[in-house]
Amino acid sequence: MNIAVIGTGYVGLVSGVCFSDLGNHVTCVDKLKEKVEMLQQGEVPIYEPGLKELIEKNSSAGRLKFTTDLPSAVKDADIVIMAVGTPSLPNGEADLSYIMEAAKEVAAAVNSYKVIVTKSTVPVGTNEKIGNLIRSYTTESFDIASVPEFLREGSAIRDTLNPDRIVIGTESQLAQDMLVKLHGPLTDNIIFTDVRSAEMIKYASNAFLATKISFINEIANICEKVGADVTRVAEGMGYDKRIGSSFLKAGIGYGGSCFPKDTQALIQIAGHVDYDFKLLKSVVDVNNDQRYNVIRKLESILEDLSGKTIAIWGLAFKPETDDVRDAPAFEIITSLLQRGAKVKAYDPIATANFKKIFDHPDVKYCKVAEEAAHDADALCVLTEWREFQEISLHDIQSWLKTPILIDGRNIFTEQELADTEFAYYSVGRPSMNKGVREQSPILSF
Incomplete structure (x- = not known):
């Protein structure tokens, strides 16, 4: 089938690329000309294992293209997938301005029957609003469907091609049949619901x-x-x-x-x-309080953090992604700076993205893990990158000014720590806390 995907963020890009890999002809649309040109040249704006290779493969095969021309993409499509962002407003509500604007543009371009699918995460009742909005702009026939995504960053390709289930919420049998045809090659476990239930799922x-x-x-x-x-x-x-x-x-x-x-x-x-x-x-x-246990633990060991240099390993919110949105590192580094500490930070992939948002004179962004740890008063591991797990603890100990290690992701084992001199604290493993146990009270971490 011919598919138009509106939005080349994480969900839209991964979904569009995977649908093209199934043999469909997919046009991914984005308003940002620079982003589209980057994708046309085979460059990928996000880090996701396997994505670049699939883009190159399907672009070369003629099944995948990128454009800023939304009307043309919609006119040629059987199915239009809306995957634009719905970020949080200050009060916590989802900001629907982007998806409603996209719906207006889609409505203006509809020239024949389309199945219009919302893959963005939207509050219950949003698809009905989208349908009413589109009807106010066109007399052409269309159906609305909600098909939520359940991708995990870092394994999004695998999750898309091997889903636990597909949820299809629609009131139209024709739309349901077309969406089954699209998703059928992925799994037999397809759940059919009304639109509102799909949104809530x-x-x-x-x-x-x-x-x-x-x-x-x-x-x-x-x-x-x-x-x-x-x-x-x-x-x-x-x-x-x-x-x-x-x-x-x-x-x-x-x-x-x-x-x-x-x-x-x-x-x-x-x-x-x-x-x-x-x-x-x-x-x-x-969840908001849990990340501050890193600070409380450091203060229990070092007491005054003013003038101390703290190494941070891991800026992404999880490994295998460069996504730093709502990463614990933001609050932790901010708290360290407020207490007068200096920070040396390293991440294998996400440093550039983090620095765009958090550029501070007392934060040094390092190119390798050793540089961040060298001569630091303590090391905090905030993301469980495999690279960190493969570094010898003896090497880490030799790099640090004082052997203090706060393992926020439990990546090291008791056997690895056995012959080291670390003051080591992990999460919920009190038997492994060592080095300063007698000097400081054990705080809940």
Whole structure:
């Protein structure tokens, strides 16, 4: 089929490229001329393993192209997928201005029957508003559908081509049939719902996963106090089929483009119908506080951070991506600077993106991990990049001015630490806290 994808952000670009790899003819549209030209030249504006290769493959095969010409893309399409951003407003609500503007432009270009799919994450009822808006601009026939995405950054290609399920929300049998044809090669597990339920499935899924993360972090904090090991606790919990093992890895909280935005949006959605979503509010509060445990731990060891140099390894919110949206590193580095510390930071991929947003004279961005750690008073690991796990702890110890290591992602093992002199603190593993245990109280981390 011919497909137009409006928006070449994370979701739109990955989805469009993968649909082209299935044999469809896909035109990806973006307003930013520089971005389109970059894609036309084979350059990729985001870091995602495997994406560049798929773009080159399908562009060469003539199945994938990029343009700023939305009307032409829509006119030639059977299915129009809207994947523009819906960022958070200051009050936590989703900003729908971009998707409604895109809907107007799509409406003006419709010249025959189209299935218009919303893949952006939008509040319940948004697709009805989009449908009404388009009808006010055109008399051509079309159907609306909600097909939410469930991609994980860093494994988005694999998630798209091997999905757990496909959710299709539409009131039209014709639209449903066309979307089954499009998604059928990916999985037989296709769930059909009404549009509003499809919209809610996306928010409910992300909110539940965020809840699991905050829950295991609370368990980790208790483990610190009672002497249990959260990694073993999570393992024991995960074998229960009712719970599952995913998203039970304790750390310094979730970040990225989805969980923070979608939890806040769902709280607002509930508020608009006079429902106080107390559980989800607590999930957000726990997550916001969890990252500050890094600061509390440093202060328990060093006491006064003024004049100290702190090395930061990891700026992206998770490994295998250059996405720094809502990354814990922002709050942690800000807090360090407020306390008079200096920061040396390194990330294998995300440094440039982080520096665009956070450029400060007391933050030195380093080209290699060793440069950041060299002569620092302490090292904080904030992202679990494999590169960090492969560095010898003896090397790290030799680089640091004082062997203090705050492992916010539990990437090092007891065996690796056995013959080192580190003052080491991880998340929810009190038996591994060593070096300054007798000198400082063990804080919940």
